[in-house]
Amino acid sequence: MTGSMDLPAKGGFSFELCRRNDMLEKKGLKLPGFRKTGTTIVGLVFQDGVVLGADTRATEGPIVADKNCEKIHFMAPNIYCCGAGTAADTEAVTDMVSSQLQLHRYATGRESRVVTALTLLKSHLFRYQGHVSAALVLGGVDCTGPHLHTVYPHGSTDTLPFATMGSGSLAAMSVFESKYKEGLTREEGIQLVAEAICAGIFNDLGSGSNVDVCVITKGKTEYLRNHQLPNPRTYVSSKGYSFTKGQTEVLSTKITQLKQTAEVAEGGDAMEE
Amino acid sequence: MGSQAPAAAGGGQTQRTQYPYVTGTSVIALKYKDGVIMACDTGASYGSTLRYKSVERIKAVGKHSLIGASGEFSDFQEILRYLDELTLSDHMWDDGNSLGPKEIHSYLTRVMYNRRNKFDPLWNSLVLGGVKKGPKGDEKYLGMVNMIGTHFEENHIATGFGNHLAIPILRAEWREDMTFEEAVKLVEKCLLVLLYRDRSSINKFQIAKITTEGSTIYPPYSLKTYWGFSHFENPAQGAVGSW
Numbered sequence: 001m002t003g004s005m006d007l008p009a010k011g012g013f014s015f016e017l018c019r020r021n022d023m024l025e026k027k028g029l030k031l032p033g034f035r036k037t038g039t040t041i042v043g044l045v046f047q048d049g050v051v052l053g054a055d056t057r058a059t060e061g062p063i064v065a066d067k068n069c070e071k072i073h074f075m076a077p078n079i080y081c082c083g084a085g086t087a088a089d090t091e092a093v094t095d096m097v098s099s100q101l102q103l104h105r106y107a108t109g110r111e112s113r114v115v116t117a118l119t120l121l122k123s124h125l126f127r128y129q130g131h132v133s134a135a136l137v138l139g140g141v142d143c144t145g146p147h148l149h150t151v152y153p154h155g156s157t158d159t160l161p162f163a164t165m166g167s168g169s170l171a172a173m174s175v176f177e178s179k180y181k182e183g184l185t186r187e188e189g190i191q192l193v194a195e196a197i198c199a200g201i202f203n204d205l206g207s208g209s210n211v212d213v214c215v216i217t218k219g220k221t222e223y224l225r226n227h228q229l230p231n232p233r234t235y236v237s238s239k240g241y242s243f244t245k246g247q248t249e250v251l252s253t254k255i256t257q258l259k260q261t262a263e264v265a266e267g268g269d270a271m272e273e
Numbered sequence: 274m275g276s277q278a279p280a281a282a283g284g285g286q287t288q289r290t291q292y293p294y295v296t297g298t299s300v301i302a303l304k305y306k307d308g309v310i311m312a313c314d315t316g317a318s319y320g321s322t323l324r325y326k327s328v329e330r331i332k333a334v335g336k337h338s339l340i341g342a343s344g345e346f347s348d349f350q351e352i353l354r355y356l357d358e359l360t361l362s363d364h365m366w367d368d369g370n371s372l373g374p375k376e377i378h379s380y381l382t383r384v385m386y387n388r389r390n391k392f393d394p395l396w397n398s399l400v401l402g403g404v405k406k407g408p409k410g411d412e413k414y415l416g417m418v419n420m421i422g423t424h425f426e427e428n429h430i431a432t433g434f435g436n437h438l439a440i441p442i443l444r445a446e447w448r449e450d451m452t453f454e455e456a457v458k459l460v461e462k463c464l465l466v467l468l469y470r471d472r473s474s475i476n477k478f479q480i481a482k483i484t485t486e487g488s489t490i491y492p493p494y495s496l497k498t499y500w501g502f503s504h505f506e507n508p509a510q511g512a513v514g515s516w
Binding site: 173174177195199 | 441
């Protein structure tokens with residue numbers, strides 16, 4: 001129920017399928033669970049723009065579903081968005097707004113503004129009253145300067161100099177609160193973001209694997225995928241995974257023929273009709 | 274620690290439901306060169322009201338230990354009474370030996386776990402730190418016990434919200450053999466983050482230290498907070514007309 005692109009949504013939550021879902025649940029249907037991203041995502045404003053960071057672990061309950069997923073989503077060439085919460089929701093909502101921004105760019109002939117993305121996201125999320133479980137850190141640089149916003153699943157937003165979201169947000173926030181200053185340089189900004197994500201990776205169970213960083217400045221965006229890999233595979237067997245004959249000791253051998261060989265007696269009666 | 278769901282007991286007519294009423298928030302502690310340093314704020318909340326603003330949540334126990342508590346304050350006062358009885362009867366032995374932090378930690382663990390098994394917990398997270406002369410010289414000790422009896426020993430401890438906000442900092446920046454000034458700076462760093470991000474903390478802290486010379490609980494003081502970020506001044510600056 002995302003609404004078609006031609007007819008503008010009339011507003012308000014669409015309750016069409018709720019009765020059907022209720023009826024199915026009463027009949028004993030177990031609703032499918034959500035794959036959450038159990039995440040640490042951060043953003044900060046430095047002197048020339050914004051730096052966004054994210055970990056790369058996607059969890060499905062207690063299991064790591066994806067060791068190296070991408071949580072920093074493209075919105076516009078000058079705007080990127082990190083997503084925490086339900087993976088499908090963050091993907092869908094950022095893709096949708098990214099397409100809307102592109103259409104808007106064609107219509108206006110101008111570079112997209114961060115507030116446009118912000119307003120599109122918050123209006124959509126508010127319409128769905130928090131059921132679209134997407135918590136986002138939106139950052140970008142446009143003609144009015146660098147901007148960093150957080151968007152909550154119910155549709156409220158904040159404009160901040162530094163922000164963290166996701167299950168690892170407290171660990172990352174403790175790093176930001178103790179070390180953030182205004183007017184950081186690019187290197188300091190990347191370093192601080194990486195430190196905050198690492199705090200989330202090592203202190204929060206829902207976050208892990210690697211650090212992704214995205215630096216957005218006026219006219220240039222750098223997406224540093226896997227900027228840091230602090231969880232390498234430390235033990236690799238020297239023999240590798242090819243097991244040649246002779247590596248395992250053979251204790252005994254017994255060969256069983258699959259096709260039974262039967263002795264055919266010569267002569268005997270011919271087959272009866 | 275906010276109000277939790279009631280924990281009912283089996284046992285006929287009596288129902289021991291428990292919620293914490295007056296609660297203290299996080300306690301942070303870490304080992305440094307001369308001993309153990311412990312800090313917390315001096316507030317006690319009654320639900321969402323800040324009811325008491327000058328509460329001492331760190332106390333000395335015997336000659337060698339400090340105890341800090343978060344959670345239900347009346348249960349902490351009860352625990353202090355138990356410890357009083359314990360140290361008194363130990364003193365009456367008059368054998369030249371006194372209870373060290375390890376022993377007191379052990380005692381508290383038994384008390385907490387037994388109460389939990391009776392479905393009548395003491396709703397606290399306790400931090401026990403101290404220094405005592407042992408066979409290998411002055412042995413520093415720092416451990417914690419919580420209301421269900423989980424206990425462990427570590428170089429740095431934080432309870433409540435401190436687990437999420439202070440432990441990442443302590444894990445990254447704690448070193449062996451810090452001086453007192455360095456330890457205070459590290460503790461203040463954590464306390465400041467807690468002040469910003471924990472709704473039940475207040476800007477009035479107490480630091481206590483314990484060394485072989487004995488325990489010292491310093492008078493309360495405040496930390497300087499910084500609110501001058503340019504983004505705080507006019508958040509809607511880049512987005513005129515937005516909300």
